[in-house]
Amino acid sequence: LAKTTQPISMDSYEGQEVNITCSHNNIATNDYITWYQQFPSQGPRFIIQGYKTKVTNEVASLFIPADRKSSTLSLPRVSLSDTAVYYCLVGDIRRSNTGKLIFGQGTTLQVKP
Amino acid sequence: ETGVTQSPTHLIKTRGQQVTLRCSSQSGHNTVSWYQQALGQGPQFIFQYYREEENGRGNFPPRFSGLQFPNYSSELNVNALELDDSALYLCASSPGLAEETQYFGPGTRLLVL
Numbered sequence: 494l495a496k497t498t499q500p501i502s503m504d505s506y507e508g509q510e511v512n513i514t515c516s517h518n519n520i521a522t523n524d525y526i527t528w529y530q531q532f533p534s535q536g537p538r539f540i541i542q543g544y545k546t547k548v549t550n551e552v553a554s555l556f557i558p559a560d561r562k563s564s565t566l567s568l569p570r571v572s573l574s575d576t577a578v579y580y581c582l583v584g585d586i587r588r589s590n591t592g593k594l595i596f597g598q599g600t601t602l603q604v605k606p
Numbered sequence: 607e608t609g610v611t612q613s614p615t616h617l618i619k620t621r622g623q624q625v626t627l628r629c630s631s632q633s634g635h636n637t638v639s640w641y642q643q644a645l646g647q648g649p650q651f652i653f654q655y656y657r658e659e660e661n662g663r664g665n666f667p668p669r670f671s672g673l674q675f676p677n678y679s680s681e682l683n684v685n686a687l688e689l690d691d692s693a694l695y696l697c698a699s700s701p702g703l704a705e706e707t708q709y710f711g712p713g714t715r716l717l718v719l
Contacts, residue, residue: 536608536696536710537649580648593639593662594698594708596648 497581502601511568513600515581518562523585526557526564531578531599540579541566568602576604608632610699610711618717624685627714631678631699637661638680639708640672643694655680656702692718 498516505511517526525544529537541548543555543564554567568575578599609632619625631638637656641649651664655674669685678699684691694715698708 534694534715535712536610536698538608538710539707542707593651593654593664594641594649595651596641598646599648 497583497597499579499581499597499600501598502603504603504605505571506605507572508570511571511575511602511604513566513568513579513581513602514563515566515583516563517581517583520561520583521585524561524583525585526555526561527582527584527594528553528555528566529580529582529594529596531580537580537596571602571604573604573606575602577602608709608711610697610709612695612697612711612714614714615712616715616717618719619687620719621687621689623687623718624683625687625716627682627684627695627697627716629680629682629697629699629711631680631697632709633678635678635699635701635709637700637702638674639698639700640680640682641696641698642666642691643696643713645693649696652682687718689718692716 527542528540530540531537541553541555543557545557548555556565578601580596580599611630613628639654640652643649652666653663654661658674671683674680694713696710696713698710700708
């Protein structure tokens with residue numbers, strides 16, 4: 494499974510748009526890009542997944558350029574409750590068949606009032 | 607809420623003891639994975655169970671073992687506890703193998719003294 498690199502931490506203010514970029518230079522053809530969110534003392538929660546171009550759901554958008562060597566999670570108009578750790582994962586969950594998700598250190602997002 | 611519950615929420619053990627952690631998956635989810643999350647780190651995959659059999663294992667010694675039961679519950683057992691076993695233990699369930707989304711429980715915080 495491909496290794497990912499993301500910033501250790503980011504700060505933002507309420508109401509701003511936040512973009513977290515993840516690098517995955519050795520992504521494989523069959524790999525998907527998945528983002529999870531984790532609040533303190535809770536388990537990670539699935540946010541969004543994509544393969545290429547743009548994916549949007551009610552929580553976030555995921556932008557993936559044509560070469561797929563990076564991806565950007567976009568959180569529109571963040572609030573204090575978006576303060577959490579965000580993990581970027583790359584892999585072909587569907588083919589791995591073992592349920593193995595590989596988490597890095599994640600990006601700690603601090604939203605300030 | 608993911609519908610995945612874990613017990614106990616917190617636990618204190620001493621080195622050399624044995625511990626059993628429990629997880630109740632969502633109804634209908636026949637796949638469960640266990641993760642260990644040390645403070646400040648991302649979750650690390652321990653193993654996965656599918657239809658009551660181990661279906662993949664991470665880089666953890668044999669003293670980490672598990673069981674899965676027909677009623678969508680599962681256990682993680684750790685023998686001969688070491689200080690480094692202190693962590694948050696997470697279980698995650700999914701409807702089947704290679705599902706794109708895993709649903710995590712809130713975790714059990716284990717402290718080994």
